[in-house]
Amino acid sequence: MRITRATTYIVGNPWKNWLFVRLDTDQDGLxxxxxxxxxxxxxxxxxxxxxxxPRYEGMDPFQVExxxxxxxxxxxxxxxxxxxxxxxxxxxxxxxxxxxxxxxxIYDLLGGRYHQDxxxxxxxxxxxxxxxxxxxxxxxxxxARGYKALKFDPFGAxxxxxxxxxxxxxxxxxxAVREAVGPEIEIMIEGxxxxxxxxxxxxxxxxxxxxxxWFEEPTHHLKIDAVAEVARKVTVPIATGExxxxxxxxxELLAHNAVHILQPEPGSMGGIWRTRQVSAxxxxxxxxxxxxxxxxxxxxxxxxxxxxxTPNLLVQELFDEFNxxxxxxxxxxxxxxxxxxxxxxxxxxxxxxxxxxxxxKHPYEVSNFLPLFATGxxxxxxxxxxxxxxxxxxxxxxxxxxxVLPGD
Numbered sequence: 001m002r003i004t005r006a007t008t009y010i011v012g013n014p015w016k017n018w019l020f021v022r023l024d025t026d027q028d029g030l031x032x033x034x035x036x037x038x039x040x041x042x043x044x045x046x047x048x049x050x051x052x053x054p055r056y057e058g059m060d061p062f063q064v065e066x067x068x069x070x071x072x073x074x075x076x077x078x079x080x081x082x083x084x085x086x087x088x089x090x091x092x093x094x095x096x097x098x099x100x101x102x103x104x105x106i107y108d109l110l111g112g113r114y115h116q117d118x119x120x121x122x123x124x125x126x127x128x129x130x131x132x133x134x135x136x137x138x139x140x141x142x143x144a145r146g147y148k149a150l151k152f153d154p155f156g157a158x159x160x161x162x163x164x165x166x167x168x169x170x171x172x173x174x175x176a177v178r179e180a181v182g183p184e185i186e187i188m189i190e191g192x193x194x195x196x197x198x199x200x201x202x203x204x205x206x207x208x209x210x211x212x213x214w215f216e217e218p219t220h221h222l223k224i225d226a227v228a229e230v231a232r233k234v235t236v237p238i239a240t241g242e243x244x245x246x247x248x249x250x251x252e253l254l255a256h257n258a259v260h261i262l263q264p265e266p267g268s269m270g271g272i273w274r275t276r277q278v279s280a281x282x283x284x285x286x287x288x289x290x291x292x293x294x295x296x297x298x299x300x301x302x303x304x305x306x307x308x309x310t311p312n313l314l315v316q317e318l319f320d321e322f323n324x325x326x327x328x329x330x331x332x333x334x335x336x337x338x339x340x341x342x343x344x345x346x347x348x349x350x351x352x353x354x355x356x357x358x359x360x361k362h363p364y365e366v367s368n369f370l371p372l373f374a375t376g377x378x379x380x381x382x383x384x385x386x387x388x389x390x391x392x393x394x395x396x397x398x399x400x401x402x403x404v405l406p407g408d
Contacts, residue, residue, distance in 0.1 A: 001101070002026045003059050006090065008046045009354075010364040011296065013324055015380040017042035017368045018296035019085075020354060021049060023093035025061060032061065032096030033354055035298035036089030036267060040369035041082055048079065048086035061094040062101075064273060072270065084245045084270040091271030092302050092350070099349030106349060107308035110276055117341040118307045119315045121149035121188060123294065124322035127380045130156055130169075132176035139177045148340035149186035149213065149315060152177065157375045161199045171206055178210045186315075187211075189236075191218040192372050193243070197226050204234030213315075214239035214261050224249065228256035239263055241278075242292035245270070250278050254285045261314060265292035266302050279310045288314035295319075297331045301350040304335065308344050316342060329358045 004024045011018040019036045036045045055070040071087045079086075099106045107113050125142045128134045135152065142150050154173035158166055177187060189212045195203065200218035207215055214237045219226040221243040231238040239261035244250055245268045253259055264278045279289045289312060293303045300320055307313045320327060320335050328334040333352045336343045345351025367382045 001030075001060055001062070001097075003056055003061055003094075005057065006049055006053060006093075008049055009359050010042050010046060011330065011359055012362045012365045012368055013296065013327070014365075014368055014382045015370050016040075016295070017364050019045055019049075019089065020296070020298055020359065021089040021093055022354075023056075023061070023090060023097065025097060027101075030097060030100060032093035032098075032100070032349065033298055033352075034089035034092035034096065034271075035296055035302065036085040037295035037299065038081055038085045038267065041085075042364060042368075044082055045085045045089070048082055049089055052086060052090075056090050061097040064091060064094050064098075067091065067094060068270060068273070081243070081245050081268045085267045088267045088269065088271040091273065092266070092298070095272050095305075096349035103348050105308070105344075105346060105351055106272065106305040107344075110272070110305075111309045113308050113344070114311050115308055115313065115344070117338070117343050118304065118313065119149070120147065120318045120337060120340060120342045121151050121186065121290075121315050122147045122322065123151045123190075123317055124319040124380065125150060126152045126378055127322070128378065130154075130173070130376075130378055132169075132172045135173045136176040136180035139180045143181050143185055145321065146337060146340050147185075149188065150177075150181070151188035151190055151216070151317070153190035153192055153378070155191070155194055157373050157377065158194055159373055160194070160196050167203075170203075174207065174210050174212075183211070186213045188213050188216060188239070190216045193217045193220040195219055197229055200230045201233045204230060204236050204238075208235050212236055216240065216263070217242065221249075224253050225256065228253070228258040231256075231258035237261055239290065241265075243268065247274060247277055247281065250281055254281060254287065257285070260285070260287040262287055262289050263292045264289060266306065267295060267299060272302060272306060275306055276310070279306070279312060283312045288312045290314045291316060293317040293319065296323075297327060297334060297352070298350070298354070300335050301331070301345070301352040304342060304344055305350060307342075318342060326358065326362070330355055 007022045009020045019042045021034045024031045095106045122142045154170045216239045238259050241263040242265045262282045264275045266275045269275045291303045307316050331352045
């Protein structure tokens, strides 16, 4: 069996364009799908997928490690999250092909199904005003859906430090959510790499009152010793790792023996196999994993396959119910939640396929990204502002072209 070509599709979700890849083989009708979504870089990752085509076309999709090395080590250049999301789209599609060819779910190829279903936490649910009242009302609605855990960023557009007004508002939002959902529901506080060490410690000390499951990425991910310092100074557990793009970064983090909730993002890690390796590394340090998943439905399907075979899984992030309503129409088997737990697919490969007609209905928009340091980003409406003077607004020639669908 050989890989013949990769076809890319960008789907215009208003707050983050989703990039999907279909990987065809020379076996009639056998193909795999993957996802390479990266905030504000959909076309950049798409270009990387095609530019690296000589590294995977003609290869046997069963040779996942060789394909990975050809797309990473052999190129020598360091492409970070852009390169690794392109690699992930191909790598996951290879696993999907392998699963379909063998008639097994991917988790059966990675050690077998350890969990019967996966605990979930909701994200993306607070797309409204940044007020304690709005957060509390929406949190109650999340719990009413059956979720036992939820995550949110109460910090607005703040960066590095906050003034007293912003500090008090942020803590008031956390307090309102805790009071709204009660003591038995887990809450996770998202930091989005916003703060200095001192500000993160100040916040961490005060967040402890609300017993959050974790305080996520309080400082920037590139300075690993900084997040380790925060973790040592506060009693609230610190979680991080979604922005890492190599196993080496996780090894450095674990060497500090301070952070024990790791959040590998399968896209930025280059796919399924490296993410599974990080989970094993975490297990060797008595740590747990909560894979990051703020992309589209194929990313969710990828995380479910990983979570099913990962003994030290803590919880799985889930956006799907709080994205655009038509997301569930994009796939034939969308993720299903029962009593706060995600049900695992049993079909071969990823256990899900794209609805190609629905994919074609939602074109790329350059404004579809999440501006995390802009006031009002919580509404997840994308950046609907006019470009600065002198910036061209006309689409590139291929941006208005109809997507190539299977069989075209």
